[in-house]
Amino acid sequence: MFHLILTACIAGSSEDCAPILLPEAETGTRTECEAQAERIADAWLKDRSGLIGAGTECQPTEELTALPLQQVAPGIHVYLGDPVQMEDSADGKIANLGAVIGEASVAVIDTGVSRAQGQELYAAIRRLTDLPVSHVILTHMHPDHALGTSVFKEAGAEILGHAAMPMALDVRAQSYLDSIARLYSPEEVIGTEITLPDRTVADRDSIDLGGRGLSLQAASTAHTDNDLTAFDEATGTLFAGDLVFRELAPVIDGSLIGWLEWLEVSPKPTPRVIVPGHGAVTDSWAVAIGPQTEFLTALRDATREAIAAGAPMSEAVPQITKSLQDKNDAWNSFSETAARDATAAYKELEWE
CATH class of the missing domain: 3.60.15.10 (Ribonuclease Z/Hydroxyacylglutathione hydrolase-like)
Incomplete structure (x- = not known):
């Protein structure tokens, strides 16, 4: 199977380009793919005024860049x-x-x-x-x-x-x-x-x-x-x-x-x-939900405690985040996410 690849560039910048796979042109032979390449590429670019075409190529499936599954x-x-x-x-x-x-x-x-x-x-x-x-x-x-x-x-x-x-x-x-x-x-x-x-x-x-x-x-x-x-x-x-x-x-x-x-x-x-x-x-x-449930439960309890103590959000969020630090090693991107979650939790639970 062959696939049409359009090289699309940002208008006015010939260096900022990317390959665009156009599945409408998927065919069994290179000749069939090439026969419709210009029509399909032009149609795709027509509604995208910020992009210009810089050529097309028909590639077999095995040459396409693919995610590992x-x-x-x-x-x-x-x-x-x-x-x-x-x-x-x-x-x-x-x-x-x-x-x-x-x-x-x-x-x-x-x-x-x-x-x-x-x-x-x-x-x-x-x-x-x-x-x-x-x-x-x-x-x-x-x-x-x-x-x-x-x-x-x-x-x-x-x-x-x-x-x-x-x-x-x-x-x-x-x-x-x-x-x-x-x-x-x-x-x-x-x-x-x-x-x-x-x-x-x-x-x-x-x-x-x-x-x-x-x-x-x-x-x-x-x-x-x-x-x-x-x-x-x-x-x-x-x-x-x-x-x-x-x-x-x-x-x-x-x-x-x-x-x-x-x-x-x-x-x-x-x-x-x-x-x-x-x-x-x-x-x-x-196993799938255990650590997440533990984290969210601790977040809920810490947030309720801060609200009950009368802490405004500006003080509560650092307090809540600090109380969750024992879970830091269990999660990637923990520090930024914990602070964001503490803010979201406070906004939700202050109205309980």
């Missing part, structure tokens, strides 16, 4: 991100991403921090199968999980997310794009766009990949207000998104109390494989 269960392949905060990463590839291969099609769970990473995930899937990517499931709106979606949309996939995700992502869109442009090189972010869900899940839904199904469940406000999990019935694999953090310190962008309530109820059926949003895959639910 690990098979964690039959037909389940996972990219394990570097479990640090985006500010501590050279390229933002910090989130775990997944691919579920059925008999008829493929589902992708989260797409990464940029179009570049989305393309590398697409290439990795193409090294495994020629089946179409029919669905993308976005576990929540955060940029490290959701900004690589456009390449899959162009490939014909239906994009699914929590019912609250379109608004949540739309209002943060420009700040997310500005953030990755500030943190990473132009080559890493050129072509990155916001892609909203085509279909949303308010409670439960399911998709069929042929011979296997994925069950989707929307959570109440927890890590964010738009968390969505995906469960592969064939293998018992749960893609928990950022409802489960391992190694990287948990970040509250929704509700501390809501998150703890979600953690109190074990999923049914009990998953045999848990893929967290960050950190290592495990086959134990207790």
